[in-house]
Amino acid sequence: MQIVDESGAKAERAxxxxxxxxxxxxxxxxxxxxxxxxxxxxxxxRAANCSKESLYKWFGDRDGLLSAMISxxxxxxxxxxxxxxxxxxxxxxxxxxxxxxxLLDVLSGEVSLALxxxxxxxxxxxxxVRDARGAGPTLGRLLEERGxxxxxxxATTLLEAxxxxxxxxxxxxxxxxxxxxxxxxxxxxxxxLLGFDPAALKKxxxxxxxxAVASFLxxxxxxxxAAA
Amino acid sequence: MQIVDESGAKAERAxxxxxxxxxxxxxxxxxxxxxxxxxxxxxxxRAANCSKESLYKWFGDRDGLLSAMISxxxxxxxxxxxxxxxxxxxxxxxxxxxxxxxLLDVLSGEVSLALxxxxxxxxxxxxxVRDARGAGPTLGRLLEERGxxxxxxxATTLLEAxxxxxxxxxxxxxxxxxxxxxxxxxxxxxxxLLGFDPAALKKxxxxxxxxAVASFLxxxxxxxxAAA
DNA sequence: ACAATTGCGTACCGTACGGTACGGTTCGGC
DNA sequence: GCCGAACCGTACCGTACGGTACGCAATTGT
Numbered sequence: 437m438q439i440v441d442e443s444g445a446k447a448e449r450a451x452x453x454x455x456x457x458x459x460x461x462x463x464x465x466x467x468x469x470x471x472x473x474x475x476x477x478x479x480x481x482r483a484a485n486c487s488k489e490s491l492y493k494w495f496g497d498r499d500g501l502l503s504a505m506i507s508x509x510x511x512x513x514x515x516x517x518x519x520x521x522x523x524x525x526x527x528x529x530x531x532x533x534x535x536x537x538x539l540l541d542v543l544s545g546e547v548s549l550a551l552x553x554x555x556x557x558x559x560x561x562x563x564x565v566r567d568a569r570g571a572g573p574t575l576g577r578l579l580e581e582r583g584x585x586x587x588x589x590x591a592t593t594l595l596e597a598x599x600x601x602x603x604x605x606x607x608x609x610x611x612x613x614x615x616x617x618x619x620x621x622x623x624x625x626x627x628x629l630l631g632f633d634p635a636a637l638k639k640x641x642x643x644x645x646x647x648a649v650a651s652f653l654x655x656x657x658x659x660x661x662a663a664a
Numbered sequence: 665m666q667i668v669d670e671s672g673a674k675a676e677r678a679x680x681x682x683x684x685x686x687x688x689x690x691x692x693x694x695x696x697x698x699x700x701x702x703x704x705x706x707x708x709x710r711a712a713n714c715s716k717e718s719l720y721k722w723f724g725d726r727d728g729l730l731s732a733m734i735s736x737x738x739x740x741x742x743x744x745x746x747x748x749x750x751x752x753x754x755x756x757x758x759x760x761x762x763x764x765x766x767l768l769d770v771l772s773g774e775v776s777l778a779l780x781x782x783x784x785x786x787x788x789x790x791x792x793v794r795d796a797r798g799a800g801p802t803l804g805r806l807l808e809e810r811g812x813x814x815x816x817x818x819a820t821t822l823l824e825a826x827x828x829x830x831x832x833x834x835x836x837x838x839x840x841x842x843x844x845x846x847x848x849x850x851x852x853x854x855x856x857l858l859g860f861d862p863a864a865l866k867k868x869x870x871x872x873x874x875x876a877v878a879s880f881l882x883x884x885x886x887x888x889x890a891a892a
Numbered sequence: 893a894c895a896a897t898t899g900c901g902t903a904c905c906g907t908a909c910g911g912t913a914c915g916g917t918t919c920g921g922c
Numbered sequence: 923g924c925c926g927a928a929c930c931g932t933a934c935c936g937t938a939c940g941g942t943a944c945g946c947a948a949t950t951g952t
Binding site: 468469470471472474546550552553555556557558559560561574576577579580584611614615617618619620621622623625626627629630631632647648651654655 | 696697698699700702774778780781783784785786787788789802804805807808812839842843845846847848849850851853854855857858859860875879882883
């Protein structure tokens with residue numbers, strides 16, 4: 437396989453060319469509406485109009501394919517940086533609300549749910565089914581580092597900005613973020629992973645986000661900020 | 665709630681005799697340290713010293729076996745009723761702290777984690793892999809109803825008692841419970857499901873529970889109760 | 893125009909698993 | 923002492939999947 441020039445329009449994520457991304461897209465589609473068992477090498481090859489041999493050449497292994505799917509999807513998530521100065525009380529509240537909605541949106545996404553199910557299904561004990569070969573990091577680790585970490589960074593920087601602006605008060609930003617996360621998500625994520633219809637929960641998202649932010653500000657807000 | 669060991673004489677849960685419970689115990693052991701793929705009919709039969717034919721006679725199906733495993737394990741969880749009268753401020757705080765610790769304990773249990781992984785792994789979209797035959801409710805539903813529901817009931821009755829005693833203030837008990845759950849668990853459950861070592865998290869349980877209860881009381885406590 | 897690379901389609905192999913069938917054995921009732 | 927039921931151990935069958943090999947078309951470089 438040769439490395440094609442990177443100037444090709446878009447994508448080219450992580451050294452994968454356009455064709456391979458298309459394959460991953462097909463594989464993700466299969467995963468979303470068929471579960472892990474639907475992601476067979478033959479099935480992916482058929483769905484993507486490529487040969488199994490190419491799959492193995494590109495991804496080395498079924499596990500390699502699965503890992504690539506996670507990395508590929510994670511690469512799609514864009515975090516929006518927040519400008520730390522000019523942070524008013526109402527601005528912070530709005531930013532927090534927006535974050536809450538984004539978080540719920542991401543977590544309830546079909547692809548996200550499918551990938552989480554995949555990674556969890558591969559997990560056993562505190563490691564994961566380890567292939568004979570080296571087989572890089574666990575799928576769970578991969579998902580956590582590429583997914584949750586990114587979102588967490590965005591949140592903590594926002595919280596730090598709030599503290600610098602004298603609007604929030606806390607010792608440990610990570611702990612505060614943990615609280616915020618818990619208030620927003622509660623057990624909705626797990627229930628969706630278990631099959632609860634996301635559509636039914638999505639209707640509550642707005643209210644849920646609002647209440648979570650209100651509670652969070654009650655706990656960590658300074659002065660007027662803490663008023664419900 | 666506590667995990668009781670009913671190995672003595674009785675049990676006979678849900679129409680299953682002692683022998684079959686022993687088989688389920690073996691199957692759970694296999695699941696815990698081998699993941700779903702380790703629970704093969706032949707493997708269970710070998711581990712339990714029974715024949716495959718008996719497995720099929722008793723549980724009808726591999727899915728039936730998996731369902732029985734969930735039901736069986738869920739039957740072990742006993743919820744401790746709380747006496748609603750004579751509820752002092754400090755008593756409520758203690759009860760909440762105890763609940764928080766119990767919740768974290770249950771969720772971090774190896775068997776619980778393995779079963780959650782199993783149910784999640786079987787889930788696809790908003791349903792689950794549906795067997796040819798009727799095949800009762802989804803494993804995810806089963807797990808949610810027999811596990812989470814029970815714990816939730818205990819919590820909500822405790823919260824109701826607190827409200828009746830004039831110590832707490834909220835409109836919707838379920839919503840308040842959701843907040844409590846989120847404050848306690850945050851994303852610890854998901855991370856453990858993804859393979860994060862529970863032992864590493866268990867050290868924080870005490871502190872985490874305490875902080876969660878304090879935050880909860882700040883949000884929902886009445887008067888002196890709300891003081892950290 | 894020719895050679896080489898790439899990749900598709902398909903056929904193939906070994907294995908592992910779900911599910912069934914069968915012979916032998918234990919155990920309780922009569 | 924005999925009978926039937928329950929059950930164990932094992933062998934067996936069909937299938938599906940991961941992974942590899944091969945033949946042939948298309949594309950690319952020279």
